[in-house]
Amino acid sequence: MTNLEVAELLRDIAAAYQLKDETRNKFRIVAYQRAADSIEHLSSEIKDIWDEGKLVEIAGVGPSLAKHLDEIFSVGSSSHFADIFQGLPMSIFELMKIPGVGVKTAYKLVKELPIGDKDPIGDLEKLAKKGEIAKLTGFGEDSQFAILRSINMVRKAVKRHLLPYAYLIAEKVSEWILQNKHVVRVEPLGSLRRRVSTIGDVDIAVATKNPGSVLDHFVSYPKKVRIIEKGVHKASILLPGGMQVDCMVQDPESFGSLLQHFTGSKHHNIALREYALKLGFSLSEYGIRAKTNDSDKGMETLKKFKTEEEFYNFLGLDWIPPELRENTGEIEAAKNHQLPDLILLSDVKSDLQLHSDFDVETSHDLGASSMEELVDMANRLGYEYIAMTEHNPSKKGHSNDEIVKILRRKQKKVKELNEMVNKEKVSVKRVFNSLEIDILQDGSLPVPESAFETLDFALVSIHSSFEMTKEAMTGRVLSALSHPKVKIFAHPTARKLNSREGVEIDWDKVFSFCVENNKWIEINGDPMRLDLPDFLVREGVKKGVKFTFGTDAHHKQGMENMQWAVSVARRGWLTKNDVVNTKSLKDFEEML
DNA sequence: GCCGTTTTCGGCCCGACTGTTTTCAGTCG
Known part of the structure; x- marks a missing residue:
């Protein structure tokens, strides 16, 4: 089994637990998802790690998971995992590959509609085209249309984009955003700022005192195919060729927090928030608040940050270059003032x-x-x-x-x-x-x-x-x-x-x-x-x-x-x- | 189910948006 296959298996287990008893398994579900993430991002094959008997050295894998995985690699299956899947059609997990369809939605669809295990997505597509989904309670015409559109995306399997292409897109959209007079500052962030080799979507942050006007202007980008979503804090559009562009807005006073939040990576942010929690702070794109038991009190203590440097320094960390923000030891290094002096x-x-x-x-x-x-x-x-x-x-x-x-x-x-x-x-x-x-x-x-x-x-x-x-x-x-x-x-x-x-x-x-x-x-x-x-x-x-x-x-x-x-x-x-x-x-x- | 520079027990990141609802569940990043 490849790393990706093991990760998918663990995510399916987490989903199965969600269906069986979500409340009781709340943190077990998180544990399986974290192990899945960790395994998917390994720099060596998990099979080789198993060969060396070092499964428990993988972050997020403890004695229990190691035992089940050992069974998988040596016998080919795990009795414990089989128990968890017991009584759940495998079509549920297939449908979850459709963006926007999570475990609850997939379960409901499989339960209410004639969907087989052979080609669940094909079955669902036919039912959607006949209007059968919209008839179910909890669904409507809009969600049925969204499912059809997502199935199309799965079929097309939009590839990740090369860095220079993503840069070009970010530049053009940024120029468009800058035409709005309320824009104070525009910054492309996300994987682009971290310089990842391939880019899924382009993230752009905007500092402004007038978020409504900026987002209205953003979603009116002339070359867009359609608006994916639009709220008061963020909006997303789809461009020809399958490139998605997300735009987030923030007051200039809090722009440092937004830069940090929207640069990611997701794993860096999670690790950083956990680190902050131990110091008694809660982090978000708005700033940092002291964690108190009294939630009303906590609301009053938001500290804002104009720059990222101030944000990291407040937590006792050196500023971490975006390229290092992947939760591979950079937080520890920043705490000990041991970050490398990166080449320019x-x-x-x-x-x-x-x-x-x-x-x-x-x-x-x-x-x-x-x-x-x-x-x-x-x-x-x-x-x-x-x-x-x-x-x-x-x-x-x-x-x-x-x-x-x-x-x-x-x-x-x-x-x-x-x-x-x-x-x-x-x-x-x-x-x-x-x-x-x-x-x-x-x-x-x-x-x-x-x-x-x-x-x-x-x-x-x-x-x-x-x-x-x-x-x-x-x-x-x-x-x-x-x-x-x-x-x-x-x-x-x-x-x-x-x-x-x-x-x-x-x-x-x-x-x-x-x-x-x-x-x-x-x-x-x-x-x-x-x-x-x-x-x-x-x-x-x-x-x-x-x-x-x-x-x-x-x-x-x-x-x-x-x-x-x-x-x-x-x-x-x-x-x-x-x-x-x-x-x-x-x-x-x-x-x- | 995992984990430890407050803990081997008692915690576990944080918030936005959509659609279908009458106050929220589900999904996503």
């Missing part, structure tokens, strides 16, 4: 994966910009050095001698380039001659030994045979990294967001190998990759791994994607010192 875009002195249009006769993509254009862009970005890392020449159709010949030609071209930058007084002082080399299925590299001599260093990466066992894949990668000229493992999981899962690798082994043998791991800034993923970056840096940044630009404009690599690094708790690209040219040459 301005610390970056180089781009270590670039593809020019110099024809190396590769079977992969060539770049679209000339080496000169890439150098020009690097100068504009203020870099000290860059690396030309075209793909290796194709093995098919080339003899070893021909490959060497092609790479000597490239070596000569880069040499001329270096003579040019040395003559002109520009920020780029050196262009490295490198190559991105395929790691073949057996771990070998499709470049003859004498060709390596033309290179300053090489990158290796996976472009084929993605489905291998973890052991085989790990051996394949370590074999490639062993070559003395190979310095960087580029886009290491080979994932493509929304289209391809990353490969399976024993990261512990690869990280240790890199630390011991002075090899580096790339954080690829291509918005479709963002690879190594942030949670693995965090694990790597704990082991002492050094990282490189590469935009993988195949056009000079692509070099502006460096900001996304920095985002991933910050989410992985990296400081300037953990990233090779922040080193001066002299230090980099020594490290090579």
Whole structure:
């Protein structure tokens, strides 16, 4: 079972408890939901954790849950879970996948209508179209229509959006909001502000003294498909392409609290509120109140915050950078003044994966910009050095001698380039001659030994045979990294967001190998990759791994994607010192 | 059912919006 499957199972158990005796099981239900959340966000497979006998070390999993899960993994089912599901049609849990349909609604529908276990959502859709739902007590035409619309959304399964696209949307909607004269300040928040690799919906906060006018204006956004909801504090609209935009408004006096609340993550906020409770405070988007038994008294003691810094400081915490707010130890670190000094875009002195249009006769993509254009862009970005890392020449159709010949030609071209930058007084002082080399299925590299001599260093990466066992894949990668000229493992999981899962690798082994043998791991800034993923970056840096940044630009404009690599690094708790690209040219040459 | 820098017992985040209701339940983030 995958982490997601286990999480879904635990959520279904929680739902079943809600139906059986919600009052008595109130906190047991919460416990199952928390365990589900925790397991869904694990950075390793729960099956592996079970193998090591460490289930109880997962946050939210105690002796009882560990016992039931152990039964699931060893026997394939749990008698206790079976008891809880006893007498409940499985169609209930299927219907809960429809947004807006929770456990109570699903139960009522299954009980009142002829819905089978085979295709419950299909059955429900047919009944809704016949108008059968609206006839039930507690339902009406509106809720029936909402269910039909939600079923459509499940069918379409709107994918999460890439960061730059979400940024663009946030920018355009913010511009629209700013046209309202009552707007004091507009800030895109949520997962966008935390720089998560993919964005579900865009959240925008507005400071204003006139919330009604601002929300009216917001929902009149010309490009919207429809208004999803609208109240006095917040509203949501749907845009073409399935992007949802939420807008929350707040008085400028309390804007710091709103920023904190609406940036999330949900898990960070829950943990922060629990932490505050122990200090005797209750947190919300309005501010902080002292917790008293007398609820009337409590109302009078709301403390407001104009800025986030004041909000966190009031709780005895350092201000926590948004990228760290995932409840993975940041609150503890903020209390002990041990938050990392995160790397900034301005610390970056180089781009270590670039593809020019110099024809190396590769079977992969060539770049679209000339080496000169890439150098020009690097100068504009203020870099000290860059690396030309075209793909290796194709093995098919080339003899070893021909490959060497092609790479000597490239070596000569880069040499001329270096003579040019040395003559002109520009920020780029050196262009490295490198190559991105395929790691073949057996771990070998499709470049003859004498060709390596033309290179300053090489990158290796996976472009084929993605489905291998973890052991085989790990051996394949370590074999490639062993070559003395190979310095960087580029886009290491080979994932493509929304289209391809990353490969399976024993990261512990690869990280240790890199630390011991002075090899580096790339954080690829291509918005479709963002690879190594942030949670693995965090694990790597704990082991002492050094990282490189590469935009993988195949056009000079692509070099502006460096900001996304920095985002991933910050989410992985990296400081300037953990990233090779922040080193001066002299230090980099020594490290090579 | 989980958890501990007040606790191994007694707590468990906080609030908004919708639809169907006559005061609230259900769902969501």
